[in-house]
Amino acid sequence: MVHSDMHDNADLVIVGAGLFGLTIAQQAAENGYRSHIIDVRPHIGGNAYSYFDKETGIEIHQYGAHLFHTSNKRVWDYVNRFTSFTHYVHHVYATHNGEVFPLPINLGTINQFFRAAYTPDQARALIEKQAGEYANVTPTNLNDQGIKLIGKPLYEAFIKNYTAKQWQTDPSQLPASVIRRLPVRFTYDNHYFRDTFEGLPTDGYTKWFERMIDDPHIEVTLSTDFFDANQPLNKANLRGNVPIVYTGPIDRYFDYQLGTLKWRTVDFKEHRYNEVNHLGCPVMNYVDADVPFTRSIEFKNFNPERTKVYEQKRTVVWDEYSRFAGKGDEPYYPVNTAADRAMFAQYKAMEAREPDVVFGGRLGGYAYFDMHQTINAALVAWEKQVLPLLTNPAEK
Helix, strand or coil, X not given: CCCHHHCCCCCEEEECCCHHHHHHHHHHHHCCCCEXXXXXXXXXXXXXXEEECCCXXXXXXXXXXXXXXXXXXXXHHHHCCCCCECCCCCCXXXXXXXXXXXXXXXXXXXXXXXXXXXXXXXXXXXXXXXXXXXXXXXXXXXXXXXXXXXXXHHHHHHHHHHHHHHHCCXXXXXXXXXXXXXXXXXXXXXXXXXXXXXXCECCCHHXXXXXXXXXXXXXXXXXXXXCCCCCCCCXXXXXXXXXXXXXXXXXXXXXXXXXXXXXXXXXXXXXXXXXXXCCCCCEEEECCCCCCCCEEEEHHHHCCCCHHXXXXXXXXXXXXXXXXXXXXXXXXXXXXXXXXXXXXXXXXXXXXXXXXXXXXXHHHCCCCCCHHHHHHXXXXXXXXXXXXXXXXXXCC
C-alpha cells in the first residue's frame, strides 16, 4: 500500500494517462482494485487527446491526426464499450509539382503520374522494370531500398523528399530497414488502412477516455511529475511500496544511466480560413523538397457528420513540421538507430531490478504504437503482469 500520509489507498499507481494507463486502470477497477493515475500533462489521453475549438466547435487533435482502426476483434469490442464510432474511412492525398495524387501509391496514382491508362498487369510490369536496376542489389540505405521496391520515378516523386523532411536526413544516410516495404496497389483502391474496423469516436476522443475511467475505484491527478520529489506520488515514495505501471520514457525511469534514447517530434503551425473547406480532404501530404512541412491536417474533414460545424464558413488547418526532439519536447517517433536499439535493450534488461513495476506504452517500450496496438498490449499486460502483482503481492 501507499503510505497513508499520502491520503491514498490505491492498490496500484499508474504513471501516465495515455491509452495504456487508462486501459490498465479500467481493467483494475472492473476487477475491484483501486488505482491512482498520475500524469505530468494537464489532461488525460496522452497523444490521442483532443478538444473542441471554442471559436468553431471543430474537434482538434492536439498532437496531430489520430485515426482509429484495427482488425483485432477483442480490441474493437473493448473500445465499443466506451464509445460508438463514426463511419469515417481514411483517405490521403499528396501534392507533387502542383498536382494532387491519391495515396498510397495505387493504379490511379500510377496512371496519373505516367499520363497512361495501364491495366493492373501492365502497371506491375512497368514498376518491376523500373525497379529492375536494383533487383540484384542488397540495399544498405533507404534510397536504394525505395528504388528497389517501386522504381526510381515513383520513389523520387512521392517518397524521397517526404522522407528526407520527416527525418531531416538524406535518405542515402538512412538505413534500408526504415522502409522494409512500400505499399503499391495495382487497383484504384485508395483506402489508407486495410483493417476490418475503422472510425472515429462519435463524440470525440476525450469523452471516450473519460468514460473508460468513470469509476470510483479510479483516482486521477494531473500536472503531476512522478520524478518531482516535492509531491507525494513520486518515484522514491512509491517504489517498493505499491505496484507501479510506468508508461513514461524508460531512460528517464533509470535516470538516463546508459544515455538518452533519441526521438523525433513534430511542430504545428495553425491557419484559420473563412472558407467552408480549405484542403478538401483531412490530410494532404507535401512530397516536394521546396515545401518545408510534411503535411497539412484539416480537422473538420474528419467529421463531416457534424453538419452544423462542417458547413460553417470557418475552418482550421495545421501544417506539420518534423524535427529531432530536444529536452522538453514531446517525443513522437523513436529514431531507432542501431545504437538506440542496443541502448534500449540494455534498459529493458534493467527492468528485472524492478519486480513491482510494469513498463508499457510507447515511451516505456521505445516504439511507435498505433492506438489499437497500445490497447491490446495493455489488455495482455493486465492479465500477465499486473494482475499477478495484485493477487500475489510479494511479502514485505
